[in-house]
Amino acid sequence: MSSETTQGAGILAANDAQADHHGHDAPLGFWQRYIFSQDHKTIAIQYMLTAIAVGLVALALSVVMRLQLGFPDHFNFIDPSEYYQAVTMHGMIMVVYLLTALFLGGFGNYLIPLMVGARDMVFPYLNMLSFWFYFLSVVVLMASFFVTGGPSGAGWTLYPPQSILPGTPGVDGGIILMLVSLAIFIAAATMGGLNYVTTVLQARTQGMTLMRMPLSVWGIFTATIMALLAFPALFVSAVMMLFDKLLGTSFFMPEIVSLGQSLDYGGGSPVLFQHLFWFFGHPEVYIVALPAFGIVSDLISIHARKNIFGYRQMVWAILVIGGLSFIVWAHHMYVSGMNPYFGFFFAASTLIIAVPTAIKVYNWVLTLWRGNIRLNIPMLFCLAFILTFVFGGMTGLFLGNVVVDLPLSDTYFVVAHFHMVMGVAPILVIFAALYHWFPKVTGRMMNETLGKLHFWLTFLGTWAIYFPMHYLGVLGMPRRYYAYENYDFIPPEAVTLNAFITVMALVVAAAQLLFLFNMGWSAWRGRPSGDNPWQATSLEWCTPKTPPGHGNWGPELPVVHRWAYDYSVPGAPKDYLLQTDDWEAGAQTQQQAEGEAKS
Amino acid sequence: MSILTEKPWLAQEMGAWPDNECRYRRQLTGLRFLLAVIGSMFLLFMVAMIMRTQLGDWQPLTEQPWQPLFDTGPLWRNTACLLASSVLVQVAYFSVRPAPVLAQGLMVFGAASALLFLYGQWELWELFSARQFGVQSSVSASFFYLLTGLHGLHLLVGLLFWPRSFVALWRGKSQLARERLALMLTYWHFLALIWLALFALLTSTPQTYRALAALCGVSVP
Numbered sequence: 001m002s003s004e005t006t007q008g009a010g011i012l013a014a015n016d017a018q019a020d021h022h023g024h025d026a027p028l029g030f031w032q033r034y035i036f037s038q039d040h041k042t043i044a045i046q047y048m049l050t051a052i053a054v055g056l057v058a059l060a061l062s063v064v065m066r067l068q069l070g071f072p073d074h075f076n077f078i079d080p081s082e083y084y085q086a087v088t089m090h091g092m093i094m095v096v097y098l099l100t101a102l103f104l105g106g107f108g109n110y111l112i113p114l115m116v117g118a119r120d121m122v123f124p125y126l127n128m129l130s131f132w133f134y135f136l137s138v139v140v141l142m143a144s145f146f147v148t149g150g151p152s153g154a155g156w157t158l159y160p161p162q163s164i165l166p167g168t169p170g171v172d173g174g175i176i177l178m179l180v181s182l183a184i185f186i187a188a189a190t191m192g193g194l195n196y197v198t199t200v201l202q203a204r205t206q207g208m209t210l211m212r213m214p215l216s217v218w219g220i221f222t223a224t225i226m227a228l229l230a231f232p233a234l235f236v237s238a239v240m241m242l243f244d245k246l247l248g249t250s251f252f253m254p255e256i257v258s259l260g261q262s263l264d265y266g267g268g269s270p271v272l273f274q275h276l277f278w279f280f281g282h283p284e285v286y287i288v289a290l291p292a293f294g295i296v297s298d299l300i301s302i303h304a305r306k307n308i309f310g311y312r313q314m315v316w317a318i319l320v321i322g323g324l325s326f327i328v329w330a331h332h333m334y335v336s337g338m339n340p341y342f343g344f345f346f347a348a349s350t351l352i353i354a355v356p357t358a359i360k361v362y363n364w365v366l367t368l369w370r371g372n373i374r375l376n377i378p379m380l381f382c383l384a385f386i387l388t389f390v391f392g393g394m395t396g397l398f399l400g401n402v403v404v405d406l407p408l409s410d411t412y413f414v415v416a417h418f419h420m421v422m423g424v425a426p427i428l429v430i431f432a433a434l435y436h437w438f439p440k441v442t443g444r445m446m447n448e449t450l451g452k453l454h455f456w457l458t459f460l461g462t463w464a465i466y467f468p469m470h471y472l473g474v475l476g477m478p479r480r481y482y483a484y485e486n487y488d489f490i491p492p493e494a495v496t497l498n499a500f501i502t503v504m505a506l507v508v509a510a511a512q513l514l515f516l517f518n519m520g521w522s523a524w525r526g527r528p529s530g531d532n533p534w535q536a537t538s539l540e541w542c543t544p545k546t547p548p549g550h551g552n553w554g555p556e557l558p559v560v561h562r563w564a565y566d567y568s569v570p571g572a573p574k575d576y577l578l579q580t581d582d583w584e585a586g587a588q589t590q591q592q593a594e595g596e597a598k599s
Numbered sequence: 600m601s602i603l604t605e606k607p608w609l610a611q612e613m614g615a616w617p618d619n620e621c622r623y624r625r626q627l628t629g630l631r632f633l634l635a636v637i638g639s640m641f642l643l644f645m646v647a648m649i650m651r652t653q654l655g656d657w658q659p660l661t662e663q664p665w666q667p668l669f670d671t672g673p674l675w676r677n678t679a680c681l682l683a684s685s686v687l688v689q690v691a692y693f694s695v696r697p698a699p700v701l702a703q704g705l706m707v708f709g710a711a712s713a714l715l716f717l718y719g720q721w722e723l724w725e726l727f728s729a730r731q732f733g734v735q736s737s738v739s740a741s742f743f744y745l746l747t748g749l750h751g752l753h754l755l756v757g758l759l760f761w762p763r764s765f766v767a768l769w770r771g772k773s774q775l776a777r778e779r780l781a782l783m784l785t786y787w788h789f790l791a792l793i794w795l796a797l798f799a800l801l802t803s804t805p806q807t808y809r810a811l812a813a814l815c816g817v818s819v820p
Binding site: 122123190193194195197198201202203204205206207208209210225228229231232233235236239240243247248249250251264266267268269272275276279339342557 | 603605606607608621628629632633635636639640643644647650651654655656657734735738741745749816
């Protein structure tokens, strides 16, 4: 495929209006190109920038929390209420508004059409609406910082009854805005999700069979189906809680005396909320993890110059994990009490889900085995991901067992576990993916020195934060405390360790500024990348222009002849074969044999 | 599952932007997933209701004469309106090519039936209110308002798409009208099915709730 690189294009030049379709060839104005764009690439960038911006708010909140925990005598700019508000907003933003939005709205939007050979998402207008609904949900959530009483401080799980009762921070407007924002986010995710699944199923180019799709697309596709089925549970619980809060119903609210006053509520079940919440909440872990799995699989294969080990196993593992993730939710609720047989069932299903997950880890390692590993920034982040994910996953096996979970519940062991497996691990993949696809988005490479510095600070820094937290948890240090001094059951060394963790958290937070600087600087001043700087095989590297223009492809859609993992193929003219390359090993060998026979 | 084995590129010319047939297939696929989302939402509401019925404060709405759903006549009338709407749209779909004028008339009657259903549901709300069964009076009433309200909202949104098919029919674009009506029909029949499930659930006896709860693994002594 002929190539023409557009050097020096800015980050939003993806929507450059020069198309080849009736109605699409008229030049678009500023508003249509950059603000209300229907181009999947621009929408992806909008999603990413918004998610990163709101993620920085969550990062700042975590710094505030850590300063309080590490140095309670030196920093007293938040009180206990504000601490809980920071905890709540940090958790909710990171899980929903950053990770979910970035993987599905950001990478899903950018990669799916390009990787399956489509011109755009199948419903571009709906796609644009999806972003603006997401943006609105972020605005509504951020507005809760400015209402009377501030944002909700109920914890990111928003458990009733305390989340809507006086005494909990943000009970006036904060919790309402939080629930409304979640409902809007779910509408946005649904609109986007319908686009992603339909594009994968209905807009693949010729030859792109399902079993030739890159694993990134498989991961995002499966996660999207999960999101479409799981987010309604969050919607249902949010609507019912809004009814309880605003209309005085008792879906979740039991008979209760609050601050000496008997309330009108009665008969409701807080545990019902927990079931609904975690029916969403646990699949949510894999809604974030599956795209990460897919992206890591692709990146490892590309940067180790080897075909992915066990492609079919990887696809099936993604699907099995997706299915199983819907029947493990109650392992988050062991301490709320349940029938012992249920406990056994959920412990068993939790352990079983480790099997397909382990298959993926083995296959990543076997892909690396004897590969021609290029230790560039994306690969470094991928290797760090494998280590972090395996470690976080192993502690998950502890917590999946009822008898081990009960003493560790509500300790820092849990905090360490879920930050490792659901916080750090996917964030490492996000960085890997950003460094990897940045050249496609902008036509420029990111600075390698800054990137490696960012990697080492982030990787070692996050381990320095969360590894000791496991120890704190085993010591019995409870989570959700505002300060840890003057408790007999917390030894002094835990306080010292808390200070160390805070210092490391500050280092990691500062390292992210390095990343932001690198991204901004490289978008305008970075080294021109060319069309395919990583010598990768998948379709997004075959576009006629970099960054791809509107409609992605020239007059003809690409035709796919092979899977996306043909690296180091014996006898091939180069060490990678694009998915569009029509080269057959057998035919070549036969021709060579005939040539040799003649000579 | 056949959707997984489809080769979507066969439906369109290479390099071309999607034509009408292609668009229709895509819209149908998108709609099916949307129905899965809506179905998932209603299913979860219903499971939540079943679990909630097993707690001590549950008051049925159908057992005593003063309870608003003791007489299920209004519910049956509303249900008949909704089913009639579904049938009318289905017949309109079949009539698009042989009798487009008839199809237009059927569509108007179909929409009128749906509006009648919504009006009937509103009257039920009035009945609840008149008998002191407000939204916070009991959790069974709360579920009634919540579920019928959400179902009605989905119907209203569906009605917003009604003119698209009607205008296509009016302008004589029979193929386009058929495609749009087919999409509409899928959504409409689905909402009718959801209503039948809600109707059955909302008017179930305590024994049925107990059996359903046991099926869901919930048993409260």
